[in-house]
Amino acid sequence: MQLSNIQKRFGTVQALRDVNVNIARGEIVALIGDNGAGKSTLIKIISGYHAPSEGKMVFDGREVRLKSPSEARALGIETVYQDLALVENLSLWRNFFLGKERTGAGWMNVLRRREMEQACMQALADMGIRLRSTREEVGHMSGGERQAVAIARAAYFGAKLLILDEPTAALSVKETERVFEIVKEVSRKGVSVILIMHNLGQVYQVADRFVVLERGVQIGNFTRDQTTLDAITQMVVGVH
Amino acid sequence: MTGKIQLQTLSGPKGLRWSRTLFSVKELGVIGGIVLAAVIFTVLNPQFLSMTEAASIITSAAEIGIIAIGITILMISGEFDLSVGSIYALCPTIWAYLFVQQHWNIWLSLVCALIPAALTGLANGLIVTRFHVNSFIVTLGTQMWWRGIVLVATGGYPISYFGSSKLMHVMGGEVVGGLHFTAVWFVVAAVLGWFVLNKTKFGNWCFASGGKPDAARAMGIPVTRVKVVNFCISALLAGLVGCMDLARLNSVSPAQGQGLELTVIVAAVIGGTALAGGIGSVVGSCLGALLMGMITSGLILMGAPSYWYTSFVGIILIIAVMFNVRVSKISKSRSA
Numbered sequence: 137m138q139l140s141n142i143q144k145r146f147g148t149v150q151a152l153r154d155v156n157v158n159i160a161r162g163e164i165v166a167l168i169g170d171n172g173a174g175k176s177t178l179i180k181i182i183s184g185y186h187a188p189s190e191g192k193m194v195f196d197g198r199e200v201r202l203k204s205p206s207e208a209r210a211l212g213i214e215t216v217y218q219d220l221a222l223v224e225n226l227s228l229w230r231n232f233f234l235g236k237e238r239t240g241a242g243w244m245n246v247l248r249r250r251e252m253e254q255a256c257m258q259a260l261a262d263m264g265i266r267l268r269s270t271r272e273e274v275g276h277m278s279g280g281e282r283q284a285v286a287i288a289r290a291a292y293f294g295a296k297l298l299i300l301d302e303p304t305a306a307l308s309v310k311e312t313e314r315v316f317e318i319v320k321e322v323s324r325k326g327v328s329v330i331l332i333m334h335n336l337g338q339v340y341q342v343a344d345r346f347v348v349l350e351r352g353v354q355i356g357n358f359t360r361d362q363t364t365l366d367a368i369t370q371m372v373v374g375v376h
Numbered sequence: 377m378t379g380k381i382q383l384q385t386l387s388g389p390k391g392l393r394w395s396r397t398l399f400s401v402k403e404l405g406v407i408g409g410i411v412l413a414a415v416i417f418t419v420l421n422p423q424f425l426s427m428t429e430a431a432s433i434i435t436s437a438a439e440i441g442i443i444a445i446g447i448t449i450l451m452i453s454g455e456f457d458l459s460v461g462s463i464y465a466l467c468p469t470i471w472a473y474l475f476v477q478q479h480w481n482i483w484l485s486l487v488c489a490l491i492p493a494a495l496t497g498l499a500n501g502l503i504v505t506r507f508h509v510n511s512f513i514v515t516l517g518t519q520m521w522w523r524g525i526v527l528v529a530t531g532g533y534p535i536s537y538f539g540s541s542k543l544m545h546v547m548g549g550e551v552v553g554g555l556h557f558t559a560v561w562f563v564v565a566a567v568l569g570w571f572v573l574n575k576t577k578f579g580n581w582c583f584a585s586g587g588k589p590d591a592a593r594a595m596g597i598p599v600t601r602v603k604v605v606n607f608c609i610s611a612l613l614a615g616l617v618g619c620m621d622l623a624r625l626n627s628v629s630p631a632q633g634q635g636l637e638l639t640v641i642v643a644a645v646i647g648g649t650a651l652a653g654g655i656g657s658v659v660g661s662c663l664g665a666l667l668m669g670m671i672t673s674g675l676i677l678m679g680a681p682s683y684w685y686t687s688f689v690g691i692i693l694i695i696a697v698m699f700n701v702r703v704s705k706i707s708k709s710r711s712a
């Protein structure tokens with residue numbers, strides 16, 4: 137995916153100016169910056185919630201103008217939001233296939249339960265996620281397991297670009313590591329990933345590239361070997 | 377492959393596994409209530425276990441139960457319906473007016489009588505979802521509106537019909553020994569409701585829409601449509617049960633069904649349906665309706681003034697919900 141000269145204005149507020157990012161297949165890009173820097177605005181443009189005021193988006197070699205989140209999803213751009221990923225009172229397999237249920241023929245749309253349970257178990261196993269049962273309610277699972285499931289689901293349904301908004305915000309260190317392993321697994325399968333994270337120490341462990349925003353301006357774009365944790369920390373917290 | 381192995385290792389000692397299974401039965405509270413009510417009423421009057429009694433319990437349970445099934449599906453998808461009591465009076469009134477007083481075809485009259493129910497459900501649903509007015513308020517409004525209309529239109533007088541008709545027979549006639557066709561329709565509605573909720577895509581969408589509407593929307597579920605459809609189902613079932621009652625009793629009173637909306641919500645809640653949406657079961661609500669039927673019949677049998685019913689149900693509601701909250705906590709902590 138290539139973003140060139142992306143700008144976004146909300147009335148008189150210039151939320152983004154001149155953002156240029158290229159994301160390669162399977163690359164993990166960290167989007168970093170202080171509150172109000174424009175991170176959320178940028179991913180909302182990429183996931184089809186906002187149209188950019190100016191600029192060009194090229195996805196899979198073709199220029200795209202997204203009009204809605206569902207258009208983005210149809211292209212393979214999946215976004216996992218912190219709190220909106222799963223329905224706690226539904227079982228795992230029902231969550232996994234929510235909105236994309238496999239059903240038998242006929243107007244009743246009878247769920248093909250066994251098939252979905254197996255596919256869910258298999259898809260999670262492929263990601264290295266072992267769970268007790270796909271019949272467990274998601275509300276009984278830990279935060280890390282939930283995040284893992286949400287990411288695995290996005291990957292399973294053909295994501296080419298996966299956007300994760302604060303995926304480790306409420307997780308323990310151990311759970312964060314599990315989520316990172318899954319993110320790496322997804323990227324090995326050729327899926328590009330955009331990570332929004334506040335914890336620079338953590339994100340430095342996984343990301344291949346760092347895009348630093350400050351008040352809507354892209355003040356840095358480095359690959360991992362072009363920079364150090366200290367350098368990007370300086371950039372984000374540094375006074376301008 | 378690994379799933380099975382891990383499941384076994386987690387189950388732990390036999391006793392614990394057994395008790396966890398027991399506590400994970402959502403309908404445990406209402407089953408306990410039914411057993412308790414049966415014991416108490418039988419001790420007070422052994423007559424309670426007779427066939428006549430059973431038939432009368434099932435008859436009142438059937439009418440509460442069918443409406444409760446609609447309410448349950450609606451509550452699972454996150455909304456309430458207080459208009460069912462009035463619709464339960466409205467539809468049979470229209471039906472009787474058309475075929476008794478206007479001599480219309482009885483089938484056509486029934487269809488025409490149910491149209492206002494469907495439209496009320498549609499209006500309830502659209503106002504709730506489009507104008508973001510709480511469903512308590514909207515359906516309280518439609519409840520009052522229709523009650524007033526029905527009372528004005530009939531002048532407060534009941535309409536009766538003592539002729540015979542095949543349609544009326546299959547809707548509310550006697551099957552055998554005091555058992556009415558309403559019981560058959562109760563079973564049909566229960567099986568259908570259970571199937572739709574647990575085995576179909578729509579059922580999945582209902583639980584998701586009530587459990588976490590924003591997440592459901594993010595996954596592409598048409599939450600608004602799900603809710604509107606369920607408002608219609610709820611209203612239609614209430615209208616249909618009203619008509620069954622006319623078929624059974626040969627008479628419809630414009631005042632009938634006052635307080636019925638609360639009775640059916642109580643039946644659903646006793647059966648484990650959550651007020652906040654996302655949780656509930658048709659089986660639980662049917663058992664809840666059965667318990668309400670038992671209380672009605674038991675109190676009549678004891679010769680207690682019918683006002684006792686209200687007090688009794690109030691206490692049972694509170695106990696049942698306390699119990700359900702407790703049980704769901706136990707089952708959660710055990711399986712976590």
Ligand SMILES: Nc1ncnc2c1ncn2[C@@H]1O[C@H](COP(=O)(O)OP(=O)(O)O)[C@@H](O)[C@H]1O
Nearest residue numbers: 146149151169170171172173174175176177178
């Ligand atoms: N819908 C909106 N309307 C007006 N201003 C907005 C809107 N969304 C974001 N902004 C503004 O754009 C800027 C960037 O916000 P945001 O993208 O949320 O930053 P971040 O996610 O990096 O904290 C902020 O100044 C914010 O006030």
Ligand SMILES: [Mg+2]
Nearest residue numbers: 172175176177
């Ligand atoms: Mg933000």
